[in-house]
Amino acid sequence: MKDKITNFAIEHPKRVLWITLIFTLLVASQIVRIHIDTDPENMLPEDQHDRMVHNQIKQRFQLYDLIVVGIVNQHGIYNPQSLENLRKLSDDIKQIEGVVPHELMSLATVDNISQEGPGTIRFNWMLPKENISEENARQIENNVSRLPMFLDSLVSSDGKAAAIYVPIEAKEYSHEISQQIQALTDQLQGSDEYHITGLPVAEDTFGIEMFKQMAISAPLAGLAIFLLMWVFFRSFSLITAPMLVAMSTVLVTMGLLIGTGFTVHIMSSMIPIFLMPIAVVDSIHILSEFAEIHKPGSRVKDSIRHVVGNLFQPMLFTSVTSAVGFASLAFTPIPPVQVFGLFVAFGIGLAFILTIVFIPAYIAVLSPASIEKLAEKHAANESALDLRGPLNVFHALSGIYAKPAISAALVISVFSFIGIKHIGINDNPVRWFKEDHRIRVADKILNEHFAGTYDAYLVLRKDNSAQELVFDKALNELASNNPAVAQLMKEVPETFNNFSEKTSWYIQAADDASFDATDDSDIIALDTVIALAEKNQSSSKYFASPEALAYVEDLQAALQTGGVVGKSNSFADLVKTVYRELQGGNEDFYRLPDNARQTAQTVLSYQSSHRPADLWHFVSPDYNEVAVWMQLKSGDNKDMAEVIQQVNNYVKHNPLPAEVSLEWGGLTYINVIWQDAMVKGMIYSLMGAFVMVFAVMVILFRSVIFGALAMIPLSFTIAFIYGLIGWIGKDYDMPVAVLSSLTLGLSVDFAIHFLDRARTIQSETGNWKETLALMFDEPGIAILRNAIVISIGFLPLLAAPLVPYNTVGIFLASIMAASCVVTLILLPAILTVLQKMIFKDKQKDKQTTEVLSHA
């Protein structure tokens, strides 16, 4: 089969090249339909529980994702110019498409509640609509200091910064909106500084930059690989081949991904970067071998056949195992990671096919002259970069010093495992930017001034289904005794949004019916229904009761002492503030009202303000649930996780009131959830892949021992890399998690090549010492070259302004270096030590190898 393919490619090279070109262009043309998706929320499936709860909370409490705009003035923002700027900016931002104007929050859009002489309470806009004077500014400072809901949220307590919370319709507009806000701030007068941050901006801006990086970093990496290959092979025409394979693989894979309707997510944007080394690796093996084998004068076609014959099996093995490693990501519960894994697996398969079809065809069409030149060059100018030196060291370490080498590896493994224990799982989309990026700067400055620019919502919900059952039962009883009530029951709508609405319906319907009724007994029965419904309605308003609000208040107080939550705002805070103003403004009255009726009437007074709907961000209209808005200074997942832990601890020691349940929402919380899913998913996927790769190895090598040996370098490398992450204190974040599969895929490659060649050579020599020497000739060179090309080839990623790209660059280099060194030292060292056991049945092995290679 494989001979047929190779023969076809060699005999009809031009046809193969044309077909490849047309196929690539055809599929790649789909790339123009690209749709970028940078929403980390999409790391969770749409029907994932926490994501659904998060969206329901947003809907129920009319919450939007927020862009945070900060106005900072070192001399304080309570001056006419800064306040005018704040007002103008607030007004102008409201006009921007995609902003939810009526929910914009700043000093310019909220009411002040204050005392105006004895017995008079005043609701008025916090900022005058025009001509703010020095005196106004001082008055405003004084007013804000009395309103805990605003302090540290709308204005920092040091008075040096004011915030505008810009609610947006959809996160995907955030970058565009933030640009427009930036343009608005540029036109403002005075000495105020402006900063724009918030998770949506960070996430969306990341997408824009990521798009740029796809166009810069990936080609740059390609260029670096190209140059390095030139150093090794000194023939542009020859090394163009792997580059074409890599480009075709990347273009077709991305074209297919986009063409089949998938969005390009943060993960899938990295597909080109992952595929490039994998696609190049096999070609380098072929080229390396070809350059070694093809001597001036021999037939090119024969050399190609020979090379492909030699390498087909290890290349197939490596491709299958790498593909399996990535495809195992399909078992993670994270859709973008699944897509990433499956398409990289596809790309690996494609790269393999291209390598055995396109490369031979390409070499076949090269003019004999250029091949001659290559062969001469290779023979004469063996290396611009002499790899013999390090290879000799490896040779010695794996031969004479095999036992110390193994011991060293064991020691390193122990250290690695200790390091792994120290790994801190954490991520934060804002930290995907470097420290000097304007979003990071804004994030730092605004979180120094304010209680926090990261949101989380804690929702407490009372279940009143039990009460509803009792109510229904009572109604049925009344209906069975009275025809008017029975009639009423026939007209009742099938569903209500909540119990409170149901009681409202009964109150009204019974009231109307009672008005039309003539029979006294009907009127009495209907009045009973009204009384029953009213009683139930009042008592169902759970979060109007002082006990319920006190629980919320205490929980908030506990969180405040926890040190992570900068501030929390709740319905309790709102009620306390309005209650105090109703009672004359004295601080002693900054407390919860005595009963639910007082709460309801306090709320009613608040509802005569300009923004009564703000109430519903904190409590549901039926008073059955409350949302506590938490402001966090850090968007680090570990900090959010700490808050969750604090709440869990609090609830453990102060159990939730009966029938009350607790839910979380907010982007900061959602990030923790998908990270958690990712970490767990990756561990399972890694373990799954490990087992599968092992199984594939055993089957392909037809030997459990060789299968186990092939797993050693990758096990060691994974342990080493993650141990390193633990030791240097780098957070285990999204790119680091995904790198585990790359490690698996790439480390096993070297091992397969090494073991396959070692076994073949051993079966020929029958002497391990001799085999070892031969192994550090051509096979060793190919492996080392590969490692160097890819390690250095990915260093351009370090220049990217996005931290995840840097991470991938550094770790790709480390993985390649580590797995290369491990393959070239540890693996032969083990073979040296265990040679008798491993090669005792070399005859049998030889047979299977032959069977396999002729299959």
Added chain:
Amino acid sequence: MRKFITHTILSSSLAFLAMQSHAQEPSVDEIVKKANHVAFYQGDDGRAENRMKFVDASGRTQMRQFTILRKDVGKEDGDQLFYVLFERPTDVNGTAFLVKKHIGKDDDRWLYLPSLDLVKRISAGDKRTSFVGSDFFYEDVSGRALSEDKHTLVETTATHYVIDNIPNDPSSVEFKHFKVWINKETFLPEKTEYYKQGEKLYRTIEALKHEVIDGYVTVTEMKVSNLETGGYTISQMRFIKYDTGTPESVFSERSLRTPPQQWISRPQP
């Protein structure tokens, strides 16, 4: 009875005037003045029971039920007194508002909260604050002084006069201008549209139903929609009665604590 006759005569003459207007269109000032009268000043006084249903963007509803008393005290559609007593939901039962509406200066507003036994004077910077959490503004309930806007007749359709109104003091309101559709026959303002910067329609008020009560064309169901939030409020007026003879003394602080049952209770048919 005499009053009733006078009003019948008055309203027929109004109708007559309206009919006449086909030949000779009334001036803009006449139109807005009549519309203002029909909307807010019919009879010397009046009472109504109001049921308000607030519906938010996700369809959740809330109810408020209250009785409203009105008495005109100024000359020629001028100052008025309002008394509002809440009945439902039960937790605000007994809450009362007293409003003394003044033309040309801020209204006086008092609020009584029975559970706190507190009478508070409420001072608001403007009248465009929410009426008890609904989509109605105080101004929609008590009326906006004609002198606050510049009125232009922008269109005359077969059935309506369309008046555009631009505020004299743009900083005092949240809209840029509003358009009112006034019925040519009845002079009822049947639809109002509020526009923001950039000609963005963001708020509408519609008269959904009207009836002739005690000889006056009266809106019995109104809807205010907030197109920004997606919420709306429907207000149903029932048991309306004009010219009850409610004395001015009813509109006093005393009534806040002690509801004037005689005038509040439902008129017997």
